[in-house]
Amino acid sequence: MTLSFERLEQMRHQQEKQRAVPVERALGGEAVSCLGGVFHRRFQELEGHLSHGPFPLGRAQLRPLSHWLPDLEGSRMLYLDTETTGLAGGSGTYAFLVGLAYFEGSRLRVEQLIMRSHCEEKAMLGYLIERLEQSDGLVTFNGKSFDIPLLQTRLIMNRLRFDLEELPHLDLLPVARRLWSGALENCKLETLETHILGLPRQGDVPGWMVPQIFFRYLQTGCARGLAQVAEHNRRDILTMVGLVAGLWGYVDEPHDWSQRFQQRPELLHLEDLALAQQLFRGRRFEEARQLLERCFAYWQDQSPIPALRQSGALLARLRRRLGDVRAAQEIWSSLAERFPQDPELLEQVAKQQEHIHKNWVSALDWVERALRIKPLAPTRIKRLKYRRERLQKRLSS
Secondary structure (H helix, E strand, O other): OOOOHHHHHHHHHHHHHHOOOOHHHHHOOEEEEEOOEEEEEEEEEEEOOOEOOOOEHHHHHOOOOOOOOOOOOOOOEEEEEEEEOOOOOOOOOOEEEEEEEEEEOOEEEEEEEEOOOHHHHHHHHHHHHHHHHOOOEEEEOOHHHHHHHHHHHHHHHOOOOOOHHHOOEEEHHHHHHHHHOOOOOOOOHHHHHHHOOOOOOOOOOOHHHHHHHHHHHHHHOOOHHHHHHHHHHHHHHHHHHHHHHHHHHHHHOHHHHHHHOOOOHHHHHHHHHHHHHHHHHOOOHHHHHHHHHHHHHHHHOOOOOHHHHHHHHHHHHHHHHOOOHHHHHHHHHHHHHHOOOOHHHHHHHHHHHHHOOOOHHHHHHHHHHHHOOOOOOHHHHHHHHHHHHHHHHHHHO
16 A cells, blocks of 8 residues: 555654653743743853954954944943744744843843744743844844844734834944955855954754754654754854954954954955955054055065955045155056056056156056047046146147
8 A cells, every 4th residue: 555645644643742852841931921821941051251253252242342332321231042943934924933032140041032832932032022122233144134124023923113224233244245245156154254363163954944944843842953043043143242252352453353364365365355345445544554564565566456456546545644744656657557458447556657756758658548538437537537637738748
């Protein structure tokens, strides 16, 4: 007798139910009551001197992250990461696990809120609101685009009033892209954990499997898979804390950041370039100049790459701002020779030759070189032609 596929699946599910490991045994933790319902909570406390990466976790609370989050008025940050039933969002997507971390004194407390069925969602969200009300701001990774809109939708669906948009919010993904997009193949959290914190993951649950694992748990009641998802979530939370601990020193002590992360030389200098750009935006010009000089000296011996152009152009601007006009001229000329098809560099050299050296013949030559580059923006063509006419008049007079 041949059994149908549906019958085989039913038998397999029945066997899994008989061998099911409940959440309490698979994950540890306890049941928590809130708003007349219950949910499961798993928690862990870590001493501040412990680390997840190069820095002690406690360093993440030493001072408010005002450089990255200007409107932050307190230091009680709540780290948040969700595991969901899908990536599309919308009213049909649930956050079945909400990972939280916050400091109590010198200790980091990690809590994971888990709904064991859909009817436990309201109790879990009610407890989440209590934690949010005790915090001064949020730290997430891609939370502004995904976690926070999803949780706001779930709060509305459960008729719970709390505006997540009111809290100051540091999303680490844009920060990571600003600092490391040039150095790493991508800025996923696992990539940052591996290359920035030096902690490669082994045997981690792929993100695309997380919804399947939860649905399998609902069918069988076996929480073995949920334990793997909870560990994945815990690592994500600790990675965020580890990155914040590093970002604190990244700006305050920029010159020994590369000493902490022993990576390939080109990666270290790409980090230096990103940090210099950040310091420049913060008007910390002298510190930015020191980093840029190190970058520019390194890449001058390499084949021309965008990093050489970026570091050199910013260094020339800083040199001129700091009053060292001659050094700025030398950098612009060096870059123009290395990147002869870059009209901005050629135009900068033409400006120097005209206004500083008063060498109108050389300035006109650089303008003509720039005009031969194709394509050029109409505004640049207009500007270059105007400069050419002015130089020709000076030479003919």
